Amino acid sequence: MDIPITIVAGYLGAGKTTLINRVLNHAGDLSGLAILVNDFGDINIDATLVRENAEDDQVFELSNGCVCCTIQDDFSASLEALQKRSLKQVLFEASGVASPAKLRAQCTYPGFYPTRIFVLLDATQYARQKEDKYICHLVQQQTREADVLVITKGPIEAVSDTLESAAEICHVDDQNLFYDLLSTQQRAAPALTASEISTEFLTTTLAQNTPVPLEDLEQWLVKLPEWISRIKGFVLTDRGTRLIQGTGQYRELTEHDNAQTVSDIHQVVLITAQTHQADKLNALSASWPGK
Numbered sequence: 001m002d003i004p005i006t007i008v009a010g011y012l013g014a015g016k017t018t019l020i021n022r023v024l025n026h027a028g029d030l031s032g033l034a035i036l037v038n039d040f041g042d043i044n045i046d047a048t049l050v051r052e053n054a055e056d057d058q059v060f061e062l063s064n065g066c067v068c069c070t071i072q073d074d075f076s077a078s079l080e081a082l083q084k085r086s087l088k089q090v091l092f093e094a095s096g097v098a099s100p101a102k103l104r105a106q107c108t109y110p111g112f113y114p115t116r117i118f119v120l121l122d123a124t125q126y127a128r129q130k131e132d133k134y135i136c137h138l139v140q141q142q143t144r145e146a147d148v149l150v151i152t153k154g155p156i157e158a159v160s161d162t163l164e165s166a167a168e169i170c171h172v173d174d175q176n177l178f179y180d181l182l183s184t185q186q187r188a189a190p191a192l193t194a195s196e197i198s199t200e201f202l203t204t205t206l207a208q209n210t211p212v213p214l215e216d217l218e219q220w221l222v223k224l225p226e227w228i229s230r231i232k233g234f235v236l237t238d239r240g241t242r243l244i245q246g247t248g249q250y251r252e253l254t255e256h257d258n259a260q261t262v263s264d265i266h267q268v269v270l271i272t273a274q275t276h277q278a279d280k281l282n283a284l285s286a287s288w289p290g291k
């Protein structure tokens with residue numbers, strides 16, 4: 001029996017991990033499910049977050065690149081490894097820069113088939129992203145290649161604006177508004193040809209050596225420029241671990257646990273689509289208070 005793969009895609013910070021965690025929380029029996037998490041950065045923050053809602057051995061990480069363009073071989077190797085387990089289903093969290101159509105092609109792999117592809121659009125960012133000269137092609141491509149669009153975040157007006165704006169470019173015409181992410185009944189739509197759009201990204205990882213006063217961290221975050229497309233990670237502060245999540249102008253710090261010592265999880269990833277900012281990105285790393 002072929003194993004269905006459900007793909008959750010969408011731009012950096014669209015809420016893919018949050019959605020997956022909610023589904024895992026409410027799904028009941030998770031036996032036979034594997035969750036594959038592709039993080040574009042070289043540490044896999046999303047996999048760490050997903051592990052909090054699933055068994056350790058159900059979560060598989062693919063880091064340091066995007067499955068659809070730079071680490072295809074790693075993906076094939078993961079599928080080969082998954083095939084040896086008695087699985088019923090795979091949930092695949094794509095990297096934020098992935099082309100859904102390319103992923104669909106890759107999930108059409110011996111022993112596997114893709115179900116519907118869910119693409120998340122962040123209602124608070126979509127209008128800006130769709131016009132942003134660095135990422136508009138990628139964001140529009142992701143919209144166009146979706147089987148199901150999931151509008152996340154934002155007040156209801158932003159959600160309906162996003163839906164209207166996305167409708168101009170997507171092919172989603174199904175009248176059913178609600179889908180079960182874990183339903184394996186529906187296979188992906190016939191393959192669309194993936195367009196060859198390449199959006200380059202720069203990424204850097206900030207390692208932590210010493211705990212940071214929470215105030216210093218907050219000040220550093222406030223000064224973080226808007227061209228940082230995505231920031232995420234864990235930081236040990238003098239008041240315990242904080243999870244940083246940020247996209248566009250939006251930055252958030254939430255309490256995570258009360259760890260006292262710096263460990264492997266305390267790292268932060270920065271991603272930008274503005275590749276000419278390499279020098280400034282280095283300067284930002286140098287100003288990181290946790291080093």
Ligand SMILES: [Zn+2]
Pocket residue numbers: 066067068069070097098099
């Ligand atoms: Zn890719």
